Amino acid sequence: MSAIVQHPHTHNDPHWDVRVDLAAVFRWSVKMNWHEAVANHFSAAVNEDGTQFLMNRDQIHFSRVTASNLLLLDANDPQTMELPDAPDPTAWGLHAAIHRNCPHARVALHVHSKYSTVLACLADSSMPAIDQNTAMFHDRVVIDGDFGGLAFEEEGERCSQLFSDPKKIVMIMGNHGVLVIGQTVAEAFNRLYYFERAAETLITAYMTQKPLRVIPDDIAAQVADDLESYPGHAERHMSEIKLLLDRDEPDYAT
Ligand SMILES: [Zn+2]
Structure with missing residues (x-):
């Protein structure tokens, strides 16, 4: 038996479980120092x-x-x-376009986290597979090299078109940040976690100025497939995060 907390459905809301998961991801992103003042948005x-x-x-x-x-x-x-409760216009531009144009992107998480953003600022923003975490994203990243300013409607539409290939699950937004999509909050958050970790490893490796030990494509592809289907990992990650938040800041689930 796993120790997953069943949150009471005190709010008669058919989307309550999604609300709780999404709120948990916001809180945990603060702990990861991924928040950007009062900007950036997650949607489900x-x-x-x-x-x-x-x-x-x-x-x-x-x-x-x-x-x-x-x-x-x-x-x-x-x-x-x-x-009266209108959302931030750039968040509307980006997230509404994704949810309108990419039905496979059930969840979209966008941050300017440190290492993903550093990668987005390099002339070559590609992520070579140099460890398990970087290999996880082999052939799954789309790079937007056409930064056109703040993501108002036109820029949001343009970005959403880049997810037309359902294999792509991460967008490195050149000169901007990162956008991760998934089927569930747990899946998208787990990807964002690993992408930022992978970017940290890659940027740190670049800083050594030593040659990289790049994993061959066929091995990287196998690692990516194996990790993508690793049973229950994203869900356990999510449930552990909620257990920690239940202990430390339970108001997230209210
Ligand atoms: Zn942004």
């Missing part, structure tokens, strides 16, 4: 075609996000930016 689709999604409110610190204060938005509602 809740309806079948993925066009209705939860997202954080405009300019609320990640450490104050709770399950119940997430916005529920409709990517096809042109009136969204006129609502």
